[in-house]
Amino acid sequence: MCPLRLSSPSFRQPRFWARGSKPHIIRTIEGAVIVTAIFLLLVEVVVNGGLNSIIKNGLTPELPLFAVFTLGRMTIAYGLALAFALSYGIATAMSHRASHVLLPLLDIFQSVPVLGYLPIVFAIFLGSGPDANPFGLQIAAIILIFTAMAWSPTFGVIAGINAIPADIKEASRAYGLNGVRYLRQIVLPAVYPELIWTSILAWGSGWYLIPIEEYVPFRGSPISAGGLGSYIAQASRNSDIASALFGLIILVGIIYAIDQLVWRPLGVKAEKYKYESTAAPRTTATPRSGVSEGVRKAEDRIVAPVRTFYKSQRSIVTRALEVVRVTKLLHATERLKFPERISRIPFWGRLLSYAIFLGLVAFGLELLVAPRSESILNALTVLAANVTAFQLVGLTLFSLSRLVTAYLIALGWTLAAGILIARSQRFSRWLVPIFDIGQSIPATALFPLVVIILVDPFRNTPYLGVTLNFASIILLLTGMQWYLLFNIVGAVNSVPNDITEATKAYRVSGGRYMKQILIPAAFPAILIGSIQAWGGGWNALIVSEYIDPKANVPGLGSFLVEASNLPNVLLSSVEIFAALLAMTATVLAINRLVWRRLLRRADRYKFEA
Amino acid sequence: MSQPSELLPDIKNVSRPGDPLLEIKDISKVYPGEGKSTTVFDDINFNVYKEFLCIVGPSGCGKSTLLRIIDGLDSPTTGQVLFHGQPVIAPSPKIGVIFQTFALIPWKTVLGNVEMALQATTVPKDEQVKIAKKYIQDVGLEGFETAYPKELSGGMKQRVGIARALALQPEVLLMDEPFSSLDALTAENLRQEVLEIWRDPVYATNCVVMVTHNVQEAVYMADRVIVLNHRPAKIVDDVQITLERPRNQRDPAMFDYSDRIISKIS
Numbered sequence: 111m112c113p114l115r116l117s118s119p120s121f122r123q124p125r126f127w128a129r130g131s132k133p134h135i136i137r138t139i140e141g142a143v144i145v146t147a148i149f150l151l152l153v154e155v156v157v158n159g160g161l162n163s164i165i166k167n168g169l170t171p172e173l174p175l176f177a178v179f180t181l182g183r184m185t186i187a188y189g190l191a192l193a194f195a196l197s198y199g200i201a202t203a204m205s206h207r208a209s210h211v212l213l214p215l216l217d218i219f220q221s222v223p224v225l226g227y228l229p230i231v232f233a234i235f236l237g238s239g240p241d242a243n244p245f246g247l248q249i250a251a252i253i254l255i256f257t258a259m260a261w262s263p264t265f266g267v268i269a270g271i272n273a274i275p276a277d278i279k280e281a282s283r284a285y286g287l288n289g290v291r292y293l294r295q296i297v298l299p300a301v302y303p304e305l306i307w308t309s310i311l312a313w314g315s316g317w318y319l320i321p322i323e324e325y326v327p328f329r330g331s332p333i334s335a336g337g338l339g340s341y342i343a344q345a346s347r348n349s350d351i352a353s354a355l356f357g358l359i360i361l362v363g364i365i366y367a368i369d370q371l372v373w374r375p376l377g378v379k380a381e382k383y384k385y386e387s388t389a390a391p392r393t394t395a396t397p398r399s400g401v402s403e404g405v406r407k408a409e410d411r412i413v414a415p416v417r418t419f420y421k422s423q424r425s426i427v428t429r430a431l432e433v434v435r436v437t438k439l440l441h442a443t444e445r446l447k448f449p450e451r452i453s454r455i456p457f458w459g460r461l462l463s464y465a466i467f468l469g470l471v472a473f474g475l476e477l478l479v480a481p482r483s484e485s486i487l488n489a490l491t492v493l494a495a496n497v498t499a500f501q502l503v504g505l506t507l508f509s510l511s512r513l514v515t516a517y518l519i520a521l522g523w524t525l526a527a528g529i530l531i532a533r534s535q536r537f538s539r540w541l542v543p544i545f546d547i548g549q550s551i552p553a554t555a556l557f558p559l560v561v562i563i564l565v566d567p568f569r570n571t572p573y574l575g576v577t578l579n580f581a582s583i584i585l586l587l588t589g590m591q592w593y594l595l596f597n598i599v600g601a602v603n604s605v606p607n608d609i610t611e612a613t614k615a616y617r618v619s620g621g622r623y624m625k626q627i628l629i630p631a632a633f634p635a636i637l638i639g640s641i642q643a644w645g646g647g648w649n650a651l652i653v654s655e656y657i658d659p660k661a662n663v664p665g666l667g668s669f670l671v672e673a674s675n676l677p678n679v680l681l682s683s684v685e686i687f688a689a690l691l692a693m694t695a696t697v698l699a700i701n702r703l704v705w706r707r708l709l710r711r712a713d714r715y716k717f718e719a
Numbered sequence: 720m721s722q723p724s725e726l727l728p729d730i731k732n733v734s735r736p737g738d739p740l741l742e743i744k745d746i747s748k749v750y751p752g753e754g755k756s757t758t759v760f761d762d763i764n765f766n767v768y769k770e771f772l773c774i775v776g777p778s779g780c781g782k783s784t785l786l787r788i789i790d791g792l793d794s795p796t797t798g799q800v801l802f803h804g805q806p807v808i809a810p811s812p813k814i815g816v817i818f819q820t821f822a823l824i825p826w827k828t829v830l831g832n833v834e835m836a837l838q839a840t841t842v843p844k845d846e847q848v849k850i851a852k853k854y855i856q857d858v859g860l861e862g863f864e865t866a867y868p869k870e871l872s873g874g875m876k877q878r879v880g881i882a883r884a885l886a887l888q889p890e891v892l893l894m895d896e897p898f899s900s901l902d903a904l905t906a907e908n909l910r911q912e913v914l915e916i917w918r919d920p921v922y923a924t925n926c927v928v929m930v931t932h933n934v935q936e937a938v939y940m941a942d943r944v945i946v947l948n949h950r951p952a953k954i955v956d957d958v959q960i961t962l963e964r965p966r967n968q969r970d971p972a973m974f975d976y977s978d979r980i981i982s983k984i985s
Contacts, residue, residue: 611792612822615810616883617839626835630826714826714867 167353169341177364180324180337183248184316187255191312194260195305199267200297210459211466213268218467220261221697223648224319226690227257229674232326233683234477247326251335254323259312266308270301310373317365317552318589322653338364339555346558349566354558362551471687478683493684502666502692509655509665510696512579513647516586520594520643521636528598529628532605545595553588553646557653560585565661578663582654589650590643597639601632634712641705648697666693739766740891740926741789745798748784759784760952763798765945767891769925771917773937776947777984782930783819786895789928790816802891812840815884815924819896821876823868829855830864833883840887854882858912874905881913885922892917894929898936914940918964934984938976939966946983956983 164170202212231253235246274296282296324339325332332347334340338361345353527545530537564581568574605627613619613627655667662668666689673685746763749756759781776782787793789800791807800807802814810816815836823832833851842850855864858878868876877897884892897913898906916922931937937944938960946956958980962972 606820606822608818608820608822609824611787612816612818612824613835614792615790615814615816616836616887617810617812618835619839622838626827627824630824714869716825 164353164356167345167350169344170353170356172336173338173341173357173360176337176341177360179335180320180339180361181364183252183255183335183337184313184320187252187259187316188309188313190252190256191259191263192305192309194256195263195267195308196301199264199271199301200293202264203268203271210455211462214455214460214463215466216261216264218463218694218698220265220645221701222690222694223645223652223697224254224258224315225322225649225652226670226693228254228323228326228652229670229686230474230478230690231257233674233686234474236326247333247335251323255316255319258315258319262308262311262315263305266304267301270304271297273304274300306373306376310369313368313373314552317361318554318649320361321552321554321557342555342558346562349562351559351562354562358551358555358559361555365552471691475683475687478679488680490684492678492681493688496681497685497688502669502688505664505666505669505689506692506696508663509651509667512583512586512655512663512665513644513651516583516590516647517640517643519583520587520591521640524591524595524598524639525629525632525636527595528602528632529624531599532602532628545592545599553585553650554653556588557585561657565657569661574661575663578657578661581657582663582665585654586647586650589646589654593642593646594636594639597635597642598632601635602628605631630715633715634709637705637708637712641701644697644700644705648693737768739768740803741767741928742801742804743767743785743789743798744801746785746788746795746800747797748781748788748793749796758951760947760950762953765954765957767926767928770942771927771940772929773941773944774928774930774947775932775934775937775944775980775984776952777949778932779950780947780952781950782932782947783895786816786893786928786930790814790893792816812887813889814891814893815887815889817877817880817884817892817894817897819900821868821873821880821900823876823879825868828865828867829860829871829879832868832879833886836883836887850886851882854886855879857885857916858882872905873901874909877901877909881909881916885916885924888923890924891926891928892924894927896931897929899931899933910936910940914964934977934980935968935973938973938980939968944976944980946980948984956980 169176198212198216202209202216231250235250235253236243278296282292287295320337320339321342322339324335324337325343326335332343334344338357342354342357342361345351345357527541531541560581564577564584565574568577609627613623618626651665651667652670653667655665656662656671662671670686670689670693673682673689676682676685743763743765747761748759750759759779763785774782774785784793788795789807791800791809791811794808802811824835827835830848830851833855834847837847837850840847852864855861858881860875860878860882863871863875868879871879877900880897894913898909901909917924917927929937929940941960944956944958944960945954946958947953948955956979958976960976962970962976966973
């Protein structure tokens with residue numbers, strides 16, 4: 111047997127916790143100011159005299175107004191998404207028959223890369239006249255943000271209703287809670303936490319589109335919808351890196367502030383509405399999560415003066431961890447059930463949902479083609495004459511290879527980071543807030559910067575092809591990595607208390623702990639993160655492959671952009687649709703062939719509720 | 720350290736002062752909270768000999784925390800725990816733990832869960848499998864080696880937990896409410912079996928510390944019961960149960976002990 115691990119008598123002092131707790135809002139503002147200052151400093155160092163070009167930029171005085179425009183669009187789109195999520199979700203969850211069609215349809219909708227909608231929506235709403243319809247431009251922008259926002263809260267509502275325990279349902283029936291009263295007193299509170307957490311994600315996806323939908327190509331020259339995104343896009347078009355960075359800082363500041371002031375408090379409040387699904391009581395020793403307990407333990411070991419310094423930091427980190435855990439884990443178990451539920455849906459339901467989807471596609475095509483007095487049949491012949499199926503497949507494979515590369519890189523580093531965070535409280539203290547800010551930067555807002563750094567200097571050199579592919583992969587990475595990271599961190603942090611204690615009691619540690627406990631425990635979350643990451647990746651694809659006519663890499667994304675720039679409106683429309691369908695088919699195929707299969711296997715790696 | 724096994728039956732029935740295995744010295748636990756801190760228990764002092772010791776108390780009095788401190792899973796705010804005279808700071812292979820919620824790894828088989836405890840020891844790999852299989856057999860789970868926890872009933876899961884603890888051949892066995900997640904009938908059977916295992920001289924384990932809030936269970940199983948009161952908890956009684964074994968649940972003397980303990984708690 112091993113010798114005992116013994117030590118000299120450990121001394122412990124009583125602890126003094128004079129908690130000087132500042133109001134939440136003050137701490138938030140402090141944080142935002144510090145972050146902004148650091149960024150500003152960077153700007154000054156990196157770009158000498160950058161301040162001048164910001165002042166010279168004629169649009170800078172308009173920034174407050176732009177911020178209001180952007181936020182206004184986001185809010186309206188979110189309101190619409192919320193209404194959609196509640197009605198669609200409640201209909202799906204309450205009516206068994208309706209769910210046979212609504213569930214698979216939702217699954218198809220969310221598989222279509224959001225940016226795929228972009229050319230269609232703009233083509234429809236900007237009108238066929240020589241000038242863009244300004245009202246249509248705003249409507250199109252809002253609809254696009256809506257398409258990015260709508261799906262995940264809908265899943266949230268469905269998951270929330272499904273999570274209502276059977277005894278609660280029976281009790282409310284027994285006490286005559288029916289109809290509207292049942293909806294208000296049982297369903298809405300049950301849905302609330304999921305709705306908040308998925309809304310945080312939805313809001314994030316909305317930001318993602320801001321830099322794109324506010325500055326759209328129209329008949330060769332881009333038009334601006336007026337907003338923070340268009341400010342950044344315009345600045346980078348003029349190679350004004352300082353202004354682009356400045357706009358980015360303001361955008362990130364606003365995103366961060368809204369996260370802190372609106373979503374975090376709501377998320378913390380949402381915990382209250384959660385049904386305790388764990389039958390196993392936690393030990394009285396750990397009233398809070400294992401993570402905050404770990405943070406507390408780590409602090410025990412830090413000597414007194416250092417502790418005083420860290421004291422103010424602690425609660426922020428704990429809260430950050432707490433929110434990361436609740437927001438990103440997204441009821442993993444409920445999500446895991448989803449593919450199972452879909453596979454149990456009768457064939458007619460699935461068939462009908464595909465029919466509805468194709469019908470909507472045809473309707474969209476008709477909307478595009480009809481004003482140009484052409485028929486769909488005619489359009490299809492034009493398409494067949496210009497694009498071969500072989501070409502589409504080849505482009506899809508090019509895009510896929512880049513996605514796979516970016517995915518492998520993302521998986522590698524996020525797994526390492528997740529394990530590091532789980533293993534070391536000190537790392538998590540530093541890394542989590544950094545990641546938190548990092549993920550609030552919409553990947554698309556970084557695109558102009560990557561272009562300025564990686565693409566522009568290499569124009570007219572033989573290296574352009576290499577740097578373009580490199581840039582494309584980096585851009586894909588920014589669209590993919592955060593989903594993986596937060597799912598993995600959430601999973602390794604939510605290993606149940608009793609398991610953690612058992613592994614400690616039986617001295618499972620080091621590499622053995624990693625291999626036997628952490629990675630298997632993270633497996634379902636890795637899958638869910640991967641699905642979300644691929645979703646993000648497909649979205650990023652469209653903007654990452656095409657920078658301008660002279661700088662692009664072959665793939666579905668660049669094909670889509672080139673198609674929307676074609677002078678022949680008819681050909682352009684059908685090409686867009688063909689590319690979109692190819693993309694959706696690929697996404698659906700990968701989901702079914704890869705992720706669903708793995709998800710079914712993930713069952714073993716779930717902790718019992 | 721451990722006595723020759725022939726002597727064990729005598730030792731087990733009479734708890735006698737000798738060298739204590741565990742010394743719990745001036746232990747207190749304080750949780751810092753928002754604004755004010757919570758003292759869970761304070762000034763806890765007792766020794767554990769080769770005996771079946773139960774710690775009872777109302778919920779929230781820190782019984783489980785105390786057990787975790789004894790194993791080195793948690794650390795006390797003040798004071799220390801000595802095992803064979805040496806301070807405990809980390810879990811030791813000479814102490815086995817059984818958890819209320821079983822704490823089985825869902826993706827490991829029964830065999831894998833039991834082996835887990837042995838992997839941190841110096842026992843050779845093929846020996847580990849043999850030992851694990853033997854203890855799985857001993858707790859009556861032969862044929863279930865390749866089953867996953869999900870496929871087992873609550874009682875069977877706890878049997879895996881017991882096999883895992885015994886496989887270490889620990890000197891001390893710590894049990895945290897081991898029967899309270901089970902239905903009454905299963906719990907009753909398992910209680911009997913744990914007592915049999917403990918009385919069987921084949922097993923090296925001759926010291927058990929069990930935490931429970933079930934006073935009858937404590938009186939039925941223990942040589943000695945330590946009683947904690949409400950938070951901030953202190954030891955309010957230390958009762959030797961001198962009844963003959965095997966005990967009869969309907970023995971009036973059992974009720975006397977129970978009444979005495981319950982009156983101390985409330």
